[in-house]
Amino acid sequence: MALEKVLAISGKPGLYKLVTQTRTGFIAESLIDQKRLAIGIQQNVSVLSEIAIYTLTEEVPLADVFRKISEKENGKETAVSHKDSKDKLEEYFFEVLPDYDEDRVYVSDIKKVIQWYNLLVKNDLLNLDEESSSNDEEE
Numbered sequence: 001m002a003l004e005k006v007l008a009i010s011g012k013p014g015l016y017k018l019v020t021q022t023r024t025g026f027i028a029e030s031l032i033d034q035k036r037l038a039i040g041i042q043q044n045v046s047v048l049s050e051i052a053i054y055t056l057t058e059e060v061p062l063a064d065v066f067r068k069i070s071e072k073e074n075g076k077e078t079a080v081s082h083k084d085s086k087d088k089l090e091e092y093f094f095e096v097l098p099d100y101d102e103d104r105v106y107v108s109d110i111k112k113v114i115q116w117y118n119l120l121v122k123n124d125l126l127n128l129d130e131e132s133s134s135n136d137e138e139e
Helices: 062-073 086-096 107-122 128-138
Strands: 006-009 016-022 025-030 036-040 045-047 052-054 059-061
Touching: 006 107, 016 036, 052 062, 059 062, 062 086, 062 107, 086 107
Parallel strands: none
Antiparallel strands: 006 016, 006 045, 016 025, 025 036, 052 059
């Protein structure tokens, strides 16, 4: 599944898979417990394909960050947990993305990226080959 169908919903834990659109919003399914819920258009929702991480030179799409984590971890879950210490998380993220902007990327952002990556890997939804081919077609 491409990241265009994976959502982060403000105020709700984890990630959600877009199931269908409705007249007043859409139906999403939690990747944590597979429960479905109706999301209204007034709620703050982010599509993972639209999220990027600040670096010192540019903004790197989240799919590229996930790809780098996947290369480092050989497609498995991360060696660190999103619950690890601030220093451990920053050190890990620095290995993955050495030029990330430490002033604009907070530890809470790093925690989310690691948690999201692990959730996608656990649910077998991280198809990075599909992402790169769709990006190549756009260019």
